[in-house]
């Protein structure tokens with residue numbers, strides 16, 4: 001983790017419907033094909049669980065959200081639906097912090113197996129997951145519209161036993 005990330009206080013807050021306004025800009029900045037606001041709203045509450053991470057910088061009075069995760073829990077299995085760190089804060093360790101928080105919350109709910117899907121070209125995310133112990137279990141050919149705007153991209157399905 002960088003010194004910049006160490007010098008700030010960070011804390012997690014459960015995502016509720018009214019948080020979508022502040023989290024949509026992060027979603028839009030992070031994905032070539034982001035969730036719509038309607039999809040985001042549909043992934044809050046019920047079988048879904050999520051938190052955003054806020055930072056308080058020493059020289060700033062206001063807290064600001066820099067990333068979030070959304071998970072889904074169904075009968076002992078959890079799926080990582082989304083995880084995002086605002087581009088200006090990427091590479092400072094927050095993705096790892098968010099993934100660990102997702103895994104901790106999933107375990108608290110009773111999860112024994114975690115699943116996720118990731119774009120084949122999203123190496124940063126794959127490295128994050130592999131370093132946490134996820135392994136590739138399947139590949140879905142042409143699952144995503146390509147981030148370049150032409151054609152399609154495979155999805156890699158990964159899983160982790162808790």
Ligand SMILES: CC(C)(COP(=O)(O)OP(=O)(O)OC[C@H]1O[C@@H](n2cnc3c(N)ncnc32)[C@H](O)[C@@H]1OP(=O)(O)O)[C@@H](O)C(=O)NCCC(=O)NCCS
Pocket residue numbers: 030031082083084085086089090091092093094095096097117118119122123124125127128129131
């Ligand atoms: C994926 C994402 C959440 C990672 O967040 P981050 O804060 O940048 O990640 P971290 O700084 O915590 O890095 C954690 C690990 O991820 C991997 N990683 C991060 N950025 C990387 C890069 N550019 N290249 C290769 N590996 C990278 C490394 O394994 C790193 O561990 P290390 O520093 O010990 O080597 C972030 O890049 C993001 O929001 N991307 C856009 C949204 C997205 O793709 N979400 C995943 C959808 S499946």
